[in-house]
Amino acid sequence: MMWRALSADWLKIRGKGLWFLVFLGPIGLLAMQGLNFGLRYDYLTQQYRADLWGGLLSNVADFVPVALYLGGTLICSMMANVEHQMSSWKQLLALPISRTSVFMAKLLLCLLLLTVSCLLLAAGTVGLGVILGFQSQPIPYAKVLQIGFASYAAALPVISLQLWFSLSSRNQTFPVSVGITLSLLSIFSLFLSEWVPLSWPALAWSAPRPWLFSGAGLLLGLLILLPGSIHFARKDVD
Structure with a gap:
C-alpha cells in the first residue's frame, strides 16, 4: 500500500517546483564556492597546495548543514502543501490505504528528493574540482560522498521533525519558521555541545x-x- 501512495505522491509533485528546489540547493552551494575559488584562486590554491581537494571539500562542508536544514524544511513544506492547498486529505485518507502508509510514503519521497540533491552535490563537487584544475591530485571519492551523505544522515532528526510539523499543520508558517531558525542557528553549530x-x-x-x-x-x-506517525494516524483532517 505504501508503494501505491508513493507512486501517487510522485505524480502529484510534478510541476510544483520541488525539482527546481532539489537542483537549486547543490547548484547554488557549488556556484558560491566556484566564485570563492575563482576570485581568490592563487591565495586558496597556495593555502591548500598540500591537499587541494581537502581545501575545496572543507569550504563546501561549511554550508552543507544550512543547505540540508533549509532544503529539508522547504521540501517537506511544499510536499505537504500540495495536499493542504487542494484540500485533498479527506479524499486521500478515505482510500483503502492506512494513514501510516501515507505518512511513510511522504517520508520516503522527501528522503529520495534530498538523496538526489546529495548526489548532485557530490558529482558537482568533483566537477568543480576538475574545472579548478585539482585533478593533478587523486580525487577522494569517499570524502566527496561523506560531505553530503554523512551530514544528511546526521540531519535526519530535524528533517523528521519538519515532516511531522508540515503534515500536521495546514498553515505552514510555523514549520517553515522553525526550519529557517534552525538553519540559521546551524551556522554556529560548532560552538554547540556535541550532545545538541x-x-x-x-x-x-x-x-x-x-x-x-x-x-x-x-x-x-x-x-x-x-510519535510523528502515531500523531498523524490519529489526527483529524480538514
Whole structure:
C-alpha cells in the first residue's frame, strides 16, 4: 500500500517546483564556492597546495548543514502543501490505504528528493574540482560522498521533525519558521555541545569519529518518526 501512495505522491509533485528546489540547493552551494575559488584562486590554491581537494571539500562542508536544514524544511513544506492547498486529505485518507502508509510514503519521497540533491552535490563537487584544475591530485571519492551523505544522515532528526510539523499543520508558517531558525542557528553549530543534534551534520564531517554522529542522527530520526506517525494516524483532517 505504501508503494501505491508513493507512486501517487510522485505524480502529484510534478510541476510544483520541488525539482527546481532539489537542483537549486547543490547548484547554488557549488556556484558560491566556484566564485570563492575563482576570485581568490592563487591565495586558496597556495593555502591548500598540500591537499587541494581537502581545501575545496572543507569550504563546501561549511554550508552543507544550512543547505540540508533549509532544503529539508522547504521540501517537506511544499510536499505537504500540495495536499493542504487542494484540500485533498479527506479524499486521500478515505482510500483503502492506512494513514501510516501515507505518512511513510511522504517520508520516503522527501528522503529520495534530498538523496538526489546529495548526489548532485557530490558529482558537482568533483566537477568543480576538475574545472579548478585539482585533478593533478587523486580525487577522494569517499570524502566527496561523506560531505553530503554523512551530514544528511546526521540531519535526519530535524528533517523528521519538519515532516511531522508540515503534515500536521495546514498553515505552514510555523514549520517553515522553525526550519529557517534552525538553519540559521546551524551556522554556529560548532560552538554547540556535541550532545545538541543541531551540531551533528557539521560533526559528521569534522569530528574524529564522524560515523558516531551520522549513526546518532539515523537513530534519533527514527525515534522522532514514531510519535510523528502515531500523531498523524490519529489526527483529524480538514
